[in-house]
Amino acid sequence: MQRVSPVRTLRTYNLNLFRQDLPSGLSVFLVALPLCLGIALASGAPLFSGLVAGVIGGIVIGLLSGSEVSVSGPAAGLAVIVADAIAKVGAYDAFLTAVVLAGVMQFLLGLIKAGRFSSFFPDSVIKGMLVAIGIVIILKQIPHALGRDNDYEGEFEFQQLADGENTISEIYRAIETASTGAVVISLVSLIFLIGWGRIASRSTKTFFKNFPSALVVVFIGIGLNEFFRVSVPDWYMGTKAHQHMVQIPTIAPGQPIFSIFDFPDFSVLTNPKIYGIAATIALVASLETLLNLEASDRLDSAKRVSSTNQELIAQGIGNVLSGMVGGLPVTSVVVRTSANIYGGAKTRMSTVLHGLFLVTAVFLGGPILNLIPLSCLAAVLIMVGYKLASPAIFKKTYHDGWSQFLPFIITVLGIVFTDLLIGIALGTVIGILFVLYTNFQSTFSVFRDGRKVLIEFEKDLYFLSKPQLKEALGLLQPGDEVLIDGTKAPFIDHDIYNMLQDYRETARVQGIHYELRNVILSRRKRTRSRVVLDDRPV
Known part of the structure; x- marks a missing residue:
């Protein structure tokens, strides 16, 4: 372009x-x-x-x-x-x-x-x-x-200033x-x-x-x-x-131009x-x-x-x-x-x-x-x-x-029935909510093979993913062998980390073999130490 x-x-x-x-x-x-x-x-x-x-x-x-x-x-x-x-x-x-x-x-x-x-x-x-x-x-x-x-x-x-009517x-x-x-x-x-x-x-x-x-x-x-x-x-x-x-307003004869x-x-x-x-x-x-x-x-x-x-x-x-x-x-x-x-x-x-x-x-x-x-x-x-x-x-x-x-x-309806800025604001809010919803729908994947269960984090985990992860843990059954892999998650929110640690006791009581791999609190803090100089990672 x-x-x-x-x-x-x-x-x-x-x-x-x-x-x-x-x-x-x-x-x-x-x-x-x-x-x-x-x-x-x-x-x-x-x-x-x-x-x-x-x-x-x-x-x-x-x-x-x-x-x-x-x-x-x-x-x-x-x-x-x-x-x-x-x-x-x-x-x-x-x-x-x-x-x-x-x-x-x-x-x-x-x-x-x-x-x-x-x-x-x-x-x-x-x-x-x-x-x-x-x-x-x-x-x-x-x-x-x-x-x-x-x-x-x-x-x-939509609401007209001139005559008190609206568009319709x-x-x-x-x-x-x-x-x-x-x-x-x-x-x-x-x-x-x-x-x-x-x-x-x-x-x-x-x-x-x-x-x-x-x-x-x-x-x-x-x-x-x-x-x-x-x-x-x-x-x-x-x-x-x-x-x-x-x-078009016309200039009166003999009137200087700057007078307008x-x-x-x-x-x-x-x-x-x-x-x-x-x-x-x-x-x-x-x-x-x-x-x-x-x-x-x-x-x-x-x-x-x-x-x-x-x-x-x-x-x-x-x-x-x-x-x-x-x-x-x-x-x-x-x-x-x-x-x-x-x-x-x-x-x-x-x-x-x-x-x-x-x-x-x-x-x-x-x-x-x-x-x-x-x-x-x-x-x-x-x-x-x-x-x-x-x-x-x-x-x-x-x-x-x-x-x-x-x-x-929503942007279309907002602009047609209100005005430009309100319509844009409504559409943008809905758009951002959809982005957030989509993003937090795919933060982790669950794979089950018989009694073996893998919960793999696909990206950063923020507190908004907590209800979904809690629901996934609630579906585990006694005798399951569970591995939670956080390798792909540079950042794990404090609430998520505490919930995973607390679940150790629940797993022990229910007879679930429970293992955490590379689940580290706020790992992004360490990844930020990687500095880029001259457009090359160092």
């Missing part, structure tokens, strides 16, 4: 890669645009703050990232934390100081190599996270596909109030995307594989909606009653609350980033290995800059990353290009992009969600056994 290097990518970059990264960058841009605005709205922050964070996540973090395919931007998982933090400190410019501090903390986490902790999450949990996010994307986009936009784009929690009830409300125009646009877009994908998989022509189908869908959506405006006004989605469009930015108020550094908020943002953002990096490596067709520590450093720099110019906190985000990978991205340049497209949208393309109906973008996201939550993944994980399937399905 190839280790990712930002310097190597830029040094060896060529035009052939650009031809594949460009359409992917466009696809990610179209997905990221409404998400940046929606997350800013959900966070109670200025709309421009979401776009600023998206630009920095794309260009700055994209160039410095430890991954070739990960895409960063404002994250839905931080929306509640951000909204609560702004309320606590009383002003958005004060909150920006916490974002800057969080970036510094992330940078330091990268320097001390805290990225290694991502390896502690079970594989089944990472797989469950991807599938769950795919399901959540589909469920959250169904209302937008039906023309109901009461919930913000980019909110992925929102779909029910959307069906009740479905708009014909939105339904037509989303259905035509979905049919086109499915057809385009099938043609691309079967055709030998590179056009269908390289040209972004999401861009064509956007043109279809704009064209249909404009046709409705002229010919079927009741279906038009741009009226005050159906403001079902992308809404917010800047941190460092006078609040004397407020202890700022440091607590900063630590919370740093920890949650780092956790989401590390989880997404594990997931992106799984999806990456080139099977490259991302540098988690480099990613934390990149995220830290990105959050410092985002806070300095009024942006929301930034993390690596699964939705954008999966759209990037499924769009055919080969290198980090697709991420950078999506950031450049966001810059263009902010300063030049607002009036045009504000014509895009959300229902056609919902169709694009639904297709991304389906690829993440393919039924084949459920089937394969089920056949891997319950030790894999149970943590997987």
